[in-house]
Amino acid sequence: MSEEETHNAPIAPEAQPEEINASCRGPVLFLFFSAAVWAVQATGVGLLGSLKMHVPGFLADCPFLTYGRLQANAWVAFLYGFAGNAGLGLTLWMLSRLRGMPLAKPGFVLAGAFLWNSGVTAAMVGITMGDQPGVAGYELPAYASRVLLIGQAFIAFSAIITYFSRRHQQLYPSSWFLIAALVAFPWIVGTAHWLLVETPVRGAAQIPVAHWTVTSLQQIWLGCMGLAAILYFIPKITGRELYSRQWAAFGFWMLLILGGWVNLNSGSPLPVWSIKLSQYASALFIFVLIAIGWNLRQTAKGVPLLGSSDLTLQCMGFALGAWLITALFTFGNFYSDWNGLLQFTYAGTAMRQFFAWGFFAMAMFGAVYYVAPRLFSGEVDWACSGTYKWIFRLTAIGAVVILLAGLGMSYGHGHALQDGSAEVMKKALMPMRIAFLGEILFFLSSLIFLGSMACLLFRNCCGECSPMALIRKCRADKAEGGAE
């Protein structure tokens, strides 16, 4: 077949949404439920670690529960456990819907999801046993990253087959972001695995590799998946067209180009030119912020996202705001005085938490709220939709608390470090202690999320034999008996 004939070939008919949802049901729900479990694990372990900031002697006799190990475990559970599962599940569903084709090779997804979760589990065990590579933000032991890469390859295979299964006249921007996330992950983790763990380069050379890995995982991998969800759901729920594909494309390419450069500490022991390049990249990041922010603002003009009655829209609105704030913080790193002041304070960790929960997790909570009930063929919804609102509320309040504590009080810590103040430790701990409140809220929201997911599954699986149906039947029988 010639190129012209290929180009002019008729577009395959679009599959019905019900058919697509049915094809995604098993794999995507498995990934979503896994995400919920890992979210509880991440917040629970993180909470335990943060408690040590209040009570240093708490569980201090147990070598497996040092602050460093718990923090590493919490981030791995969030990044690969929650974010990986939720992001990949949403990627599969969105690609299927955007391409109008059922999910291809769902068996591969299930196998991949199993491997993926095995990898995360192996990482958690490894870190607990003291087998972390010493890179904050990339704490995967060698064996765990191997399993994760294979698992992601299985899932990506299904996604790519789905992606190429039908030709479209026009690709929706969310597709670009999702494909970028699928391509970026093996590259980033492969680089880190190869250069930091498997055959580590010399110590001095590990620092730039580690920075690129950590920044890319956050800005590109998580950023692409979260923004894909926002770009998909805001126009969909508001019933409007995306304001500009050109703005979206500009933001997309700039994010990919700049995402790995930004946020390098001005005091990093690296060649000055790389620090300067990172500062310039941070400055240019303002264009990503404007492109994405302006595009979505124009799309949802006049619609109060946070004040909407639609929970998904609320979540997407908050996630968008959180992303814009973190992008603004990234831009702020262009100023070396600002960067130098905050570089060793809690601010960096707080912004990472804010990005992770305020932006990414919020986008995923909103997306799961929309997607999960649709994966069932019947007319079903969340068991207690009111409780799901609390996931939004608690996560939002927690994220704001961490943001305010992280930025506001770290400023004082930064000044104390520069002045050599005797109160430096007190000022270092204060934002972390306040952020502890935010982490409690994250933990509660994760518990509700897990409970909601469990209820949804119990309610809609096995027909009349589902646990929820049985409970309802028991209650009805009891009520009948009581009446008699």
Place this chain on the structure above:
Amino acid sequence: MNKSPWIFLGVLFAMSLSWWGMVFGPASQVNAAKADLGDGTSLRPRSGLAQQGEQIYRENGCYYCHTRTATGGTFGYEIQITQFGADEDLTRKIIGEKFAANKIFEKAFAFKAVAGANDAKKAASEALKAEGADVEAAEAALEQAAEALTDAKAAANAIKIEETLTALGVSGVTIEGDLAGELGLPIEMSDADKAEVANATFAVSMGIEQWDEIKDTVRALKDRAGAQFKLLPVADEWPDVVNGVARRQSVSRDFLFDAHAMPGVMRVGPCLSNVGARQTDLNALYAKIYNSQAGGQSSHMPPYKYLFNVRAAEEDEKLPADAVTIFSAEDGMISVEAGFVVTPTTKARALAAYLQSLRNDKGLPEAPLPAVRENSNSEEGE
């Protein structure tokens, strides 16, 4: 943006930019760094216990609360003249009246004049003894030289300053014993005097000037006045150095031989880039790791007691030599845990050895040790 393959290729290309810029470029540069320091010494990898200690530091995640990264800061240049040239007026003009008004400057050139006149007198004396010399002219020259020497001595003796030795060192002249005695200088110098003379310097800038402000002075001193000098960086707005956290900025080569580079995340605890130089007392380091609050110290570092062997002390038992102790004003050195004998395990020894290997009190060509002004705050909590 509607062709799938282009999206794939575009993503690969876009990511490759940051990969080359942030991974390949810096990693290649620092990976090629040499251990040689250029002064006959070189950086050495850790070995033995210190090498094992890096693993303990890593597996416990110490790098979450401690950094190993001393940051840079702003500094000024102090021009330190170690030897003046011959031309006093030219030197005075270059360094300016403010610094030339210093008595040392005056005395240094006075001594140079004495030494010069002495040499001229010797030369005239040799000329008089030479065969076929013009005796009359030679005697006149000798007389003139002797007068000049007398004048120079009188001028030198007229300048009363305490830093005589320093002035000698700066002037870079050698004055013979009898002449030195006439000038009120020690004829036989002690080793301490010699060292003081050898290291004598004369600052002709405030130490806050930037390169653009002093570059003309530096070039003039070197090319026109023939002076010898060195440029010393003086910490200005350089918190880590001024606060005593470190002696200099951390650079790539500080991590050259690390199996795992752990520059650190936050400074919840102190920066450890120079802890090896700050904390030389091994017992105190063990006590800090065992229980940082021992002895009533204020600290939020969790205790790492599982790195130590702990057993109940028997009655009137004398503490073994390797027991971890703290100082008590009432009882002297006592066990870090009352009623128990605490000794470090191999892991604790390794961690302490690793911590003591963390030093940046030696300058590197790319990170020289700056001077610190006396009024700076150089105390930091351990």
